Amino acid sequence: MSTHQHSFNERFEFAGKAKTLSLVGIVIGIVGVLAGFFGGEEGIQNTFSNLLLSSYYFVGVCVAGVFFLAYQYMAQSGWSVAFLRIPQAFAKTLVFAAITLLIVVAAGLLVHHEEVLEGHKVSAPYLYAHWATKGLTDPKSEIYDKIITGKSAFLNLPFFYGTLIVLLGLYSLFGRLLVKYSNSEDVLGGMLNYNKSFKISAIFLVIFGFTFPIYSFGAVMSLEAHWFSTMFGWYNLAAVHVSGLAVIALTLIILKQNGYFEWVNESHMQDLGKLIFGFSIFWTYVWFAQFFLTWYANMPEESVYFYKRWEPEYKWWFWLNIILNFLAPLLLLMKNNDKRSLNRMKFAAIIIIIGHWLDYYLMIMPGTIKKEHMFNLVEFAQDMAIFAGFAGLFSFLMLSTLSKFESLVPKKHPLLEESLHHHIY
Amino acid sequence: MSSTKFILGCFDDPDNMMHGIENLQKNSIPIYDVYTPMPIHGIEAKLGVKESRLGYAAFCFGCLGGSVIFSILYYTLVHDWPMNVGGKPHFAMPNFVPFTFEWTILFAAFGMVFTFYAATHLFPGRAPRVMDLRATDDRFVIAVDAKGNVPHDDITRLLQEAGAVEVKHNERKYVSYE
Numbered sequence: 223m224s225t226h227q228h229s230f231n232e233r234f235e236f237a238g239k240a241k242t243l244s245l246v247g248i249v250i251g252i253v254g255v256l257a258g259f260f261g262g263e264e265g266i267q268n269t270f271s272n273l274l275l276s277s278y279y280f281v282g283v284c285v286a287g288v289f290f291l292a293y294q295y296m297a298q299s300g301w302s303v304a305f306l307r308i309p310q311a312f313a314k315t316l317v318f319a320a321i322t323l324l325i326v327v328a329a330g331l332l333v334h335h336e337e338v339l340e341g342h343k344v345s346a347p348y349l350y351a352h353w354a355t356k357g358l359t360d361p362k363s364e365i366y367d368k369i370i371t372g373k374s375a376f377l378n379l380p381f382f383y384g385t386l387i388v389l390l391g392l393y394s395l396f397g398r399l400l401v402k403y404s405n406s407e408d409v410l411g412g413m414l415n416y417n418k419s420f421k422i423s424a425i426f427l428v429i430f431g432f433t434f435p436i437y438s439f440g441a442v443m444s445l446e447a448h449w450f451s452t453m454f455g456w457y458n459l460a461a462v463h464v465s466g467l468a469v470i471a472l473t474l475i476i477l478k479q480n481g482y483f484e485w486v487n488e489s490h491m492q493d494l495g496k497l498i499f500g501f502s503i504f505w506t507y508v509w510f511a512q513f514f515l516t517w518y519a520n521m522p523e524e525s526v527y528f529y530k531r532w533e534p535e536y537k538w539w540f541w542l543n544i545i546l547n548f549l550a551p552l553l554l555l556m557k558n559n560d561k562r563s564l565n566r567m568k569f570a571a572i573i574i575i576i577g578h579w580l581d582y583y584l585m586i587m588p589g590t591i592k593k594e595h596m597f598n599l600v601e602f603a604q605d606m607a608i609f610a611g612f613a614g615l616f617s618f619l620m621l622s623t624l625s626k627f628e629s630l631v632p633k634k635h636p637l638l639e640e641s642l643h644h645h646i647y
Numbered sequence: 648m649s650s651t652k653f654i655l656g657c658f659d660d661p662d663n664m665m666h667g668i669e670n671l672q673k674n675s676i677p678i679y680d681v682y683t684p685m686p687i688h689g690i691e692a693k694l695g696v697k698e699s700r701l702g703y704a705a706f707c708f709g710c711l712g713g714s715v716i717f718s719i720l721y722y723t724l725v726h727d728w729p730m731n732v733g734g735k736p737h738f739a740m741p742n743f744v745p746f747t748f749e750w751t752i753l754f755a756a757f758g759m760v761f762t763f764y765a766a767t768h769l770f771p772g773r774a775p776r777v778m779d780l781r782a783t784d785d786r787f788v789i790a791v792d793a794k795g796n797v798p799h800d801d802i803t804r805l806l807q808e809a810g811a812v813e814v815k816h817n818e819r820k821y822v823s824y825e
Contacts, residue, residue, distance in 0.1 A: 510744060517741050520733060558702075645688065 251611010
């Protein structure tokens with residue numbers, strides 16, 4: 223095994239089936255959104271909730287790319303260099319994902335509809351109605367809400383939206399910087415860019431660790447503004463991380479099965495599988511921690527969150543969430559040989575990607591839509607269409623970014639040789 | 648019949664040692680074991696060492712730990728002395744999860760360590776079994792069981808050809824016993 227056996231100058235060509243499928247996905251998504259907007263008030267509400275879900279997922283996967291890059295640089299790990307281009311492509315796509323999320327949030331806040339709140343007709347926005355409806359913080363108003371007023375230092379439009387812009391901007395910036403350094407490393411060689419990446423990764427991880435909970439508190443937790451959970455940030459970080467890893471693995475496997483990344487071997491897959499396995503357990507750990515604290519304390523203002531998710535229309539989804547995100551990876555990826563098998567990893571990655579869609583679904587939907595049945599075909603079709611749309615958008619943007627890289631491996635990364643010879647038992 | 652029990656080929660270079668292994672294998676001479684001061688990449692595959700079964704031990708100990716604490720919890724909290732804690736039912740499953748989780752990990756971890764000790768004769772206080780003391784320092788040692796492996800001179804020659812700096816004909820298996 224030596225370097226010259228592989229042609230590192232090979233570039234990814236984004237064409238053919240991948241491009242067609244991405245575009246088909248986008249078209250399906252657009253159809254889904256349009257169908258929703260003509261589906262009456264409930265259809266519009268469902269569309270907005272789904273748009274938020276999918277764009278939050280989209281941002282999450284891309285942020286996970288930056289996070290992955292940062293901790294790999296920080297740990298000075300060599301094994302991941304062989305496929306570092308994939309998280310780099312995610313990191314570069316983040317800015318588009320961020321813009322999408324900001325547009326969705328802005329639209330959800332701006333588009334209003336009539337709603338009856340405590341017997342009073344109010345004009346509520348489609349998203350974040352629990353705190354963004356006018357009058358909630360006005361003592362003279364009929365719908366004055368003391369709890370929301372108490373939270374209004376955080377949950378007010380300028381601060382909320384400003385935080386989103388600043389945080390997503392920062393994450394995108396760090397992602398782009400890491401990619402930029404890697405690209406100039408390929409031209410210049412030497413340790414300069416690697417050292418810069420190390421430094422910027424350290425700064426990113428500190429910022430990311432402290433601000434990610436704020437981001438998820440704002441973007442998702444505030445949908446049910448009366449409720450709060452201090453575990454929510456870590457719970458979301460775990461979900462974002464493990465679903466991002468699953469998408470990295472799926473991308474890598476599909477590209478490998480199409481003849482790219484021939485230098486990625488079983489050991490790389492095993493290590494990636496270990497991360498997915500480990501962080502699926504970690505997700506379960508924080509999921510359970512959040513549930514356990516709420517269940518044990520049994521305070522009404524906290525329990526309401528799980529009470530809603532224990533209603534017949536959500537209960538089965540609630541359990542399916544645990545099966546898909548905990549039991550499935552636990553059993554599918556426990557053995558070494560399972561992690562080494564491309565097909566097994568692909569299957570597990572797809573299960574986890576679906577599972578975390580459901581995870582976000584259970585975070586967002588009960589607080590926003592009025593669900594009457596456990597399963598409604600029209601609603602489900604729309605959910606899937608919008609998800610397909612975002613999957614198409616993501617793969618289109620990510621793969622066209624990937625095709626712009628000069629090579630599919632950071633050619634002059636100081637730890638490249640280590641990665642190419644990566645071998646574990 | 649000589650009284651030689653083990654023939655040790657001592658190398659000062661891992662590549663030469665790998666070459667020595669090849670030489671012996673080419674001549675169908677079974678290798679008892681190889682001792683090196685540091686991990687050598689790919690040596691397990693070359694020697695045909697079976698994959699470690701430590702994982703199965705971990706699994707069994709994990710199951711044991713989970714069952715033990717679950718039984719204790721069930722006996723104390725549900726069967727023997729039920730208590731009302733915050734109005735929760737006596738057999739409240741979420742309560743059991745952290746303990747079961749932690750004990751599973753505890754037993755798996757300790758069980759793995761002790762299994763490893765037992766399998767490698769490494770219990771604290773026990774004198775280590777070493778065939779050649781310098782194998783823990785700067786020598787890469789191939790050990791060949793002398794019994795049934797005759798003639799010994801051929802083995803010595805094969806090891807020397809590969810670059811062994813010293814070939815020992817030991818009359819006892821270990822230089823150190825407890």
